[in-house]
Amino acid sequence: MNIQGNVVSAQSAFADKSERDLISAVQQGDKKAYQTLYQTYIGQVYGLCYRLTSDKSLAEDASQEVFIQLWRKIGNYKGDSKFSTWLHTVTSNITISYLRKQRGWVKRMFNIEDTEANYYAADQATDLSELERHVSRLPERARIVFVLHAIEGYRHEDIASMMNMAVGSSKAQFHRAKQLLKEWMGYE
């Protein structure tokens, strides 16, 4: 390995160790350490919450819920996987569960979606890419499946389990999402 490679490797090992120390301090109840962990990961957590909810206010509330529940769950983190990967799964599950609680039963039963409202809100946001604007306009289930599969890299089997749906339904929602994006991006 060359010198630059060694430096990168040493930096990475140092970062891993300081993260392990930080997590260990949080597990023992250090709230300052938890604030540092929050500052480190809020971008990742909020980014995922926003993509899943397509609503700024819901994403903020869901992010708070993630960090409240994370405090209760982090004692179970044993370091078997990368913390960011573990946090990612925790965030996805909590946000989906949060969305379920927020959306009224009637609305979900009749599949009434406020996608146009989301789209209008997304259209006003200047920091979103063209793709993000289209994704925010997708129907809720199609959007969640698309975000988890295409952007976050989850398998349909995992998504089906998270969303309590059949694997075939996850694939169908993904196909629906792609068809709508194709149309909105001017390919049809």
Added chain:
Amino acid sequence: MSNRNFESDLRAQLDSLNKEKLPERDLWAGIEIALAEEAAPNQQAQKRRTNSTAPKVVAMAASFALVAVISWFSLNPSTQQMTQQDLVSALSSQHQMQKNALLVKFQDQPALTENWQKQLAELDEAAEAIKAALKHDENNMALLKMLQNVHQQQIDLIERVHSPKWRQI
């Protein structure tokens, strides 16, 4: 435009997405308030582990004691007439121990219903009525099974109203 162009365009846009975003308002203050009274994560995890194993240990001990008592009486038929009431007493005291252990375990945990103690008392009355009937009909296995069933209902009731999973949506 072709399907292939769409796929490659979509892939390119997905690859260039910035996955991190920052919220416009400070979320930490709310989180800090929500966690003010929370115990340390390790303590919570430890408590959850204890809570999930303690009922199993109590149930296993209870089952073992029950099997031991019944085996003892079935292997000693000569003593049956004299000891049916002893069997009822043994079952009752073993059940009382199991019930007390659960009540102590859940004493600091709020119950999910307000009338669970009334239900528990009603089941106590039912158990007493069965025991009274057993005094007059000592060899009635149906009554003995009813007594076991009432005991089990009490255990299930205590666990159910204190079980955290009932509080989750």
